[in-house]
């Protein structure tokens with residue numbers, strides 16, 4: 001690591017104490033873009049890097065709500081409006097007990113570059129709450145969403161900040177949030193993406209992230225003259241992204257053999273297909289936070305407290321959460337001859353894992369490139385809302401496919417090494433950074 005990288009990251013660490021996930025995300029980007037800055041005095045003098053690591057605005061608020069027994073709870077709500085150089089702030093909301101400022105800043109920071117890579121006009125943001133939906137009734141979830149929106153509504157808008165889903169926020173929660181926004185503003189606008197199909201949503205948004213991950217994985221494999229057909233695939237998580245990835249990978253002839261939850265992982269050697277994929281949706285809506293019922297229902301093995309990376313596969317798609325694949329896990333995958341690791345979640349691989357993949361010349365794609373399909377279709381939902389017209393599923397899917405192929409090309413353009421190996425981390429970081437940095441340069445010191 002160059003001295004400049006070290007010094008810069010240290011200065012960010014000092015200003016942002018106790019924010020390890022944010023520092024991890026900053027470190028990765030700074031390592032990729034420092035050589036670009038070293039060759040570009042204009043960007044350096046404009047202090048683009050210092051400005052880009054500082055959110056434009058952070059909103060933090062109290063979210064009081066009452067449970068079904070009349071007991072009062074207080075959660076913390078956030079929205080990090082990170083960067084609006086290329087469009088309105090755009091990014092999901094995460095409801096999970098682990099949520100804190102560090103996690104939302106890392107997610108908002110990643111979102112800036114991811115959104116730039118999609119080529120659509122979207123800035124970067126992220127929000128959420130430490131709300132725990134586990135065991136909660138739908139009414140409790142609704143009351144929480146209404147309370148959260150009773151503060152957030154004054155900070156967002158279709159041309160200002162457009163939230164969407166993330167962990168713990170799916171179609172149900174977006175419905176409750178959107179309903180409360182509409183009630184408070186007396187406006188029906190495209191302020192949210194991931195809306196229901198009958199009320200302004202885009203076809204294919206639920207599938208988009210997972211489908212995009214699989215399209216990207218196929219592009220990566222294509223560089224080696226391969227495809228997903230006939231490949232064994234391990235997937236972690238069992239939520240929205242894992243579901244979309246399992247659906248599309250299976251459709252393309254791959255065999256998905258694992259899913260995981262915070263309780264452990266299931267191994268299904270016959271492949272997760274047909275009604276088993278539909279069952280994933282039931283699991284996600286049960287508010288129980290466990291994947292074990294899959295093993296009980298389909299009579300397959302369940303490995304309590306373990307992660308799926310010990311299973312020999314050709315392609316691994318981590319689709320659960322940050323730092324869920326560490327250096328040891330990476331060694332298992334490499335020893336078992338994995339060909340490609342394509343991130344569906346945001347920052348699921350630790351820096352040690354990424355280093356191990358890269359030094360073994362494993363094809364590795366960071367989430368900000370390979371999971372950008374979700375926010376890309378969110379951008380397409382915004383376009384449809386502005387036009388007050390809807391596209392067919394085929395039209396959206398075709399655009400999604402094209403966007404993922406473009407992102408792959410951008411990564412190759414900026415990430416190809418002299419030996420032909422593509423460093424997708426470097427390619428994605430430089431490609432995304434340059435677009436945002438150029439816009440910031442054009443807009444003066446704001």
Ligand code: NDP
Pocket residue numbers: 165166167168169170209236237238239240241242260261262263284288289290319320321322324344345346371372374375
């Ligand atoms: P969901 O809430 O639908 O699912 C998240 C999944 O991860 C659930 O199965 C969840 O279980 C599981 N999970 C949570 N913590 C752990 C853990 N410690 N170990 C194993 N599994 C865990 O969220 P999404 O599918 O939407 O999000 C998954 C990832 O993809 C996140 O990193 C998110 O930021 C990212 N992402 C999402 C996009 C989207 O459009 N939704 C777009 C791009 C990225 P449980 O809910 O029971 O805790």
Ligand code: 2IT
Pocket residue numbers: 090091092093111114162163164165166193346371372374375376378
């Ligand atoms: O991490 C992500 O890109 C998302 N959760 C989707 C964001 C969005 O605005 O669709």
